[in-house]
Amino acid sequence: MTKKQKQKVLNRILLHSFFISFILLTLIPILYALTISLSGSNALLSSDFTFIPQDITLANYQSLFNDEPLILWLGNTVILAISTLTLALSLAIPTAYVLSRLRFHGRFSIFRGLILLNAFPAILSMFAIYRLFSTGPISLINTRLGLTLVYAGTMVIFAILNLKGYFDTIPHEIEDAARIDGGNEWQVITRIVLPLAKPAMVVTSVLILIFVWNEYIFAVTFMTGAENYTLAAGLFSLQAGEISGSWPIFAAAALLTSLPILIVFLFIQKYMISGLTVGGVKG
Amino acid sequence: MLKKLTPYLNSLPALILISLIILFPIGYTFYISITNMNIFNWFEFNVVGLVNYERALFVLDSGFFRAAFITLIWTGLNMVLQLLIAFIIASLLNHRDIQLKGLYKTLLLIPWAIPGYVSILLWRTGMFNTQFGLLNQWLRAFNVAPVQWLSTEWLAFTSMLVVNLWLALPFMIMIMDGALQSIDRSYYEALKLDSNSIIKKARFVTIPLMKPAITPAVIITLFTTFKQFDVVYLMILQPGQRTGADIQTIITYAYENAFITNNYGYSSAISVIIFIILIVFVLATNRDLRSEKND
Amino acid sequence: MSRKILMISYLLLFTSMLYACNSSNNSESEFIIWHDKEDIVANLIDESLSTAFPDVEFKLVRRESLTETLKLVGNNPSTAPDMYMFAHDKVGLFAEIGILAPITDFISREALDDYYPFTLEAATYQETLYQLPLYFETLLFMYNRDRLNAEDVPQTTDDLLVYMQQNTDARRYAFVEQHSNAYYSAGWIHGFGGRLLDQNGMPMLDDEKTIEALDYHLQFLDYMPVGQAEYATVNTLFYERQANSIIGGPWMVPTARERGIDLGFAPMPIVNETGLPLSPYAGIQGLHVLKVAVDTPEKKALIQDILLHLTDPTLSIELALASGSAPAQVSAYSDPLIQENELVMAMRNAAENAIPMPNVPEMDILWVTANDFLVNVNLQGKDLREAAQEAQNRTLELIDAME
Numbered sequence: 015m016t017k018k019q020k021q022k023v024l025n026r027i028l029l030h031s032f033f034i035s036f037i038l039l040t041l042i043p044i045l046y047a048l049t050i051s052l053s054g055s056n057a058l059l060s061s062d063f064t065f066i067p068q069d070i071t072l073a074n075y076q077s078l079f080n081d082e083p084l085i086l087w088l089g090n091t092v093i094l095a096i097s098t099l100t101l102a103l104s105l106a107i108p109t110a111y112v113l114s115r116l117r118f119h120g121r122f123s124i125f126r127g128l129i130l131l132n133a134f135p136a137i138l139s140m141f142a143i144y145r146l147f148s149t150g151p152i153s154l155i156n157t158r159l160g161l162t163l164v165y166a167g168t169m170v171i172f173a174i175l176n177l178k179g180y181f182d183t184i185p186h187e188i189e190d191a192a193r194i195d196g197g198n199e200w201q202v203i204t205r206i207v208l209p210l211a212k213p214a215m216v217v218t219s220v221l222i223l224i225f226v227w228n229e230y231i232f233a234v235t236f237m238t239g240a241e242n243y244t245l246a247a248g249l250f251s252l253q254a255g256e257i258s259g260s261w262p263i264f265a266a267a268a269l270l271t272s273l274p275i276l277i278v279f280l281f282i283q284k285y286m287i288s289g290l291t292v293g294g295v296k297g
Numbered sequence: 298m299l300k301k302l303t304p305y306l307n308s309l310p311a312l313i314l315i316s317l318i319i320l321f322p323i324g325y326t327f328y329i330s331i332t333n334m335n336i337f338n339w340f341e342f343n344v345v346g347l348v349n350y351e352r353a354l355f356v357l358d359s360g361f362f363r364a365a366f367i368t369l370i371w372t373g374l375n376m377v378l379q380l381l382i383a384f385i386i387a388s389l390l391n392h393r394d395i396q397l398k399g400l401y402k403t404l405l406l407i408p409w410a411i412p413g414y415v416s417i418l419l420w421r422t423g424m425f426n427t428q429f430g431l432l433n434q435w436l437r438a439f440n441v442a443p444v445q446w447l448s449t450e451w452l453a454f455t456s457m458l459v460v461n462l463w464l465a466l467p468f469m470i471m472i473m474d475g476a477l478q479s480i481d482r483s484y485y486e487a488l489k490l491d492s493n494s495i496i497k498k499a500r501f502v503t504i505p506l507m508k509p510a511i512t513p514a515v516i517i518t519l520f521t522t523f524k525q526f527d528v529v530y531l532m533i534l535q536p537g538q539r540t541g542a543d544i545q546t547i548i549t550y551a552y553e554n555a556f557i558t559n560n561y562g563y564s565s566a567i568s569v570i571i572f573i574i575l576i577v578f579v580l581a582t583n584r585d586l587r588s589e590k591n592d
Numbered sequence: 593m594s595r596k597i598l599m600i601s602y603l604l605l606f607t608s609m610l611y612a613c614n615s616s617n618n619s620e621s622e623f624i625i626w627h628d629k630e631d632i633v634a635n636l637i638d639e640s641l642s643t644a645f646p647d648v649e650f651k652l653v654r655r656e657s658l659t660e661t662l663k664l665v666g667n668n669p670s671t672a673p674d675m676y677m678f679a680h681d682k683v684g685l686f687a688e689i690g691i692l693a694p695i696t697d698f699i700s701r702e703a704l705d706d707y708y709p710f711t712l713e714a715a716t717y718q719e720t721l722y723q724l725p726l727y728f729e730t731l732l733f734m735y736n737r738d739r740l741n742a743e744d745v746p747q748t749t750d751d752l753l754v755y756m757q758q759n760t761d762a763r764r765y766a767f768v769e770q771h772s773n774a775y776y777s778a779g780w781i782h783g784f785g786g787r788l789l790d791q792n793g794m795p796m797l798d799d800e801k802t803i804e805a806l807d808y809h810l811q812f813l814d815y816m817p818v819g820q821a822e823y824a825t826v827n828t829l830f831y832e833r834q835a836n837s838i839i840g841g842p843w844m845v846p847t848a849r850e851r852g853i854d855l856g857f858a859p860m861p862i863v864n865e866t867g868l869p870l871s872p873y874a875g876i877q878g879l880h881v882l883k884v885a886v887d888t889p890e891k892k893a894l895i896q897d898i899l900l901h902l903t904d905p906t907l908s909i910e911l912a913l914a915s916g917s918a919p920a921q922v923s924a925y926s927d928p929l930i931q932e933n934e935l936v937m938a939m940r941n942a943a944e945n946a947i948p949m950p951n952v953p954e955m956d957i958l959w960v961t962a963n964d965f966l967v968n969v970n971l972q973g974k975d976l977r978e979a980a981q982e983a984q985n986r987t988l989e990l991i992d993a994m995e
Contacts, residue, residue, distance in 0.1 A: 025392065025394040026396060029389060029392060029394065029395055029396075033389070033401045036386075037404045037405060040407075040408060043408075043420055043423060043463075044407055044411070046424075046431060050423075059426060059429035059828040060828070061429055063431060063434060101314075105310045105311035105314060106311060108307040108308065109310075109311040109312070112304040113304075116303070124308065130576050130579065131320060131323070132516075133572060133576055133579060134322070134323050134568075135524060135568050140322075141561070142321060142329075143321075143322055146317070146321055146325070148665075148671065153671070155670075155671050163314065164318055166314060167314045167315055167318025167319060168318060171315060175517070182510075183479045183506070183509055213478040214510065217471055217475040220471065221468070224410065227410075228413065230412065230414075234655075234657060235660070235664070238671070239651075240654065246412050247656070249412060250656055251656050253656075256823040256824075256841070257841065257843045265419075269411075275409075276406070276407060276410055279403040279406050280399065335995055336685060336688040336689050336953055336994065340667055340690065355989075425820075426824065426825055427817065428828070428829065429828060445818070445819035447820065536959050536960055536963045537770065537774065537775060537776075537822065538773070538820075538822035539964070541818075541819060541971030543972065553960055554990065557960050558956075558990055558991075559663075560993055560994050560995070563993050
């Protein structure tokens with residue numbers, strides 16, 4: 015083994031041990047939830063907690079599927095997530111692009127305004143939006159459109175800022191070259207800019223997805239009836255309080271809810287690598 | 298002519314939506330703040346002028362300033378730790394000798410995939426509970442006296458800091474990782490001739506090049522941390538479940554002193570005041586926003 | 593530039609608007625009841641009403657954050673329910689907001705003769721009745737029979753203190769309660785003749801009786817878990833047999849029995865000073881009618897019929913048996929199933945001393961300020977009188993801010 019190879023092996027051992035111990039540390043609360051969700055008794059707390067429950071049972075997961083409209087909630091969430099994602103991105107990309115590339119009057123005011131608007135405490139927004147949605151010609155309360163608009167409106171600021179920041183790092187020369195080759199703006203954006211900005215696109219999309227996935231306050235207030243709930247709203251309705259609710263079922267639901275997100279995480283890893291070095295200035 | 302309008306036409310749809318969902322509530326809240334909308338005039342309220350603001354200023358007492366101080370420390374510590382830890386982890390994830398990067402990253406993101414309030418309840422009851430919490434069970438196993446994690450100011454603050462980091466780090470790691478991807482490796486190669494120091498590399502190449510890509514995320518996180526309500530409220534302030542630690546942030550303080558009155562005119566006035574304070578705070582701390590040309 | 597992107601984004605905006613207009617407006621024949629209860633309670637109500645009124649389609653909708661949502665939609669005919677089921681303590685708030693229809697608009701006072709007077713009083717705000725009670729619940733003194741014999745159950749609070757001093761050690765608590773929660777602490781304050789709020793909605797946090805009660809109660813804290821004494825901790829201590837007795841709600845009973853605890857119910861200990869027992873708050877659960885539901889004479893007749901149907905104790909009995917609470921109608925107690933049920937009977941006996949939660953809007957503030965007060969005194973060791981004065985002033989300020 016050369017010195018370089020030895021160094022490489024050592025580095026790998028160090029990296030593996032760091033990540034394994036760090037991840038185990040962060041996963042303790044999750045493992046705790048997992049154990050509770052697999053245990054038979056309705057307890058969050060117990061004096062003799064072990065990570066392997068004494069009586070392992072899947073009953074809590076079964077009862078979720080049998081007694082709660084989990085699949086319906088999943089469907090609602092997916093529809094909302096996709097429509098929010100589409101709406102937010104299709105509004106954010108052109109805005110971010112012009113903010114990043116074009117010099118126009120009011121550019122900085124828009125940019126700064128967007129950031130500052132985010133500072134408003136959301137507690138009262140709901141009340142105003144409720145008024146807005148229920149006074150229009152068509153009531154948007156209890157519709158998916160209403161919720162989509164709220165979610166997209168909340169997330170589009172972040173999407174614009176984040177994409178703009180990333181677009182800024184992409185050298186203009188690449189686009190100019192494409193223009194000289196006869197590409198129109200549409201082609202420049204879809205074929206050059208967006209592929210180069212893949213990591214930012216992915217991060218932005220994931221953030222929007224997670225926001226929709228985990229948001230429950232608007233969902234429980236704007237939607238009536240369990241059949242219209244999202245997963246997070248449904249989860250909230252299973253909430254284990256003092257009087258009602260079961261901790262094991264709540265924990266099981268929490269873990270199941272996060273599972274699709276984790277699958278998405280795994281799936282998108284390969285898209286997280288930027289096209290910059292591959293198709294960028296050098297090529 | 299059309300070319301001049303292009304940027305506006307492109308950003309118009311987004312701006313319309315933002316006006317509806319973000320700007321309108323702010324305007325409406327301001328409107329409510331000058332009315333007498335309370336439970337006695339719930340649906341038929343009138344404009345009464347600045348009366349609510351006069352009264353709202355009473356909330357700005359010593360308790361409020363203490364909360365403001367705590368909020369500043371809370372935000373500052375959280376931001377520093379988040380940026381530092383996320384940067385280290387993201388850098389290690391992008392180490393050239395890394396294996397299983399995708400798996401590690403996915404596992405690191407798990408806390409993010411669980412709704413925040415569920416996580417907070419899990420931490421509060423599962424980890425920090427004095428009688429049965431995992432931490433104290435472990436302490437007992439080593440014959441150490443159990444600790445009241447959430448009952449004294451310092452411990453409670455640290456515990457909440459840990460929980461908030463746990464909740465927020467996945468996002469920051471993901472952003473940093475994405476930003477690191479945007480850095481062309483050739484920059485490092487150019488530098489390698491002179492120096493191999495990691496710190497130099499970070500200082501002269503990585504950080505300056507990452508900055509534009511992470512700034513929006515950092516600003517958003519800054520706001521989120523500043524406005525953080527759930528962590529503090531659910532951990533130590535729930536009515537009937539308070540733990541004894543005397544910690545309030547601006548938002549929880551406003552909540553306990555304005556929102557429980559069911560007087561929307563009054564609490565709207567407080568919201569507007571907090572909004573202004575937040576803007577001042579951000580403008581004061583963020584040079585990028587003050588100086589015009591930030592690119 | 594890039595007109596295509598523009599077109600697409602506008603197009604998407606419109607199509608998404610079209611797709612999502614799946615508004616599910618309440619149809620005319622449906623009768624919507626919001627509630628915050630367990631499924632079994634909702635199902636029993638649904639069954640009873642559907643059998644009695646086969647032409648009407650009843651929809652019992654469990655609503656999270658029910659009161660917050662009602663504040664938003666209470667006067668909106670297309671989104672508000674027809675009735676909602678909740679405890680009585682919010683009637684003042686919703687009566688002031690102006691969304692509740694008085695029960696006596698539909699049925700006469702005579703139809704309510706069978707009810708325990710205190711249930712009707714509890715649901716009356718400014719001389720108007722806003723709730724038709726179904727059942728009530730309060731806190732109970734429960735103990736583990738394996739640890740504590742019936743004849744050894746402390747009869748007075750002094751006895752309780754002695755019992756705690758003698759039986760609390762590193763491994764076991766003699767008695768636990770959520771001592772820094774106003775809902776639980778109210779029982780002690782009442783036992784000393786005090787109140788959180790007097791009849792006129794005036795807070796009494798700095799009242800001598802309140803101070804006396806909390807001062808006396810402080811010595812009990814040495815023998816109870818401090819720091820986190822919320823339900824998760826306290827109830828688990830009892831379930832895990834690490835606490836011999838507890839003051840808790842009927843909702844604890846199923847879990848305790850499931851864990852094999854031989855549960856005993858005892859009368860609340862008597863305060864030696866006053867001769868009054870600890871008297872916790874009682875909550876009366878029942879149905880409220882929304883003003884916007886009464887839009888046609890037919891609807892008014894239907895609501896009248898529904899309310900009259902519910903004055904019959906049959907449903908109250910079923911609900912009480914299912915949820916471990918006590919029916920609101922006196923005649924329900926001649927039912928043998930009720931008489932045989934130890935829990936229901938213990939509940940009714942406890943309710944003789946229980947004090948209904950105040951239903952005035954001021955109570956929303958008291959819940960927060962009284963809890964802060966308790967934390968300051970019990971957990972932070974602040975001077976009782978100073979803390980009381982401070983809490984009282986803050987409460988008054990906040991009540992002042994309601995208008």
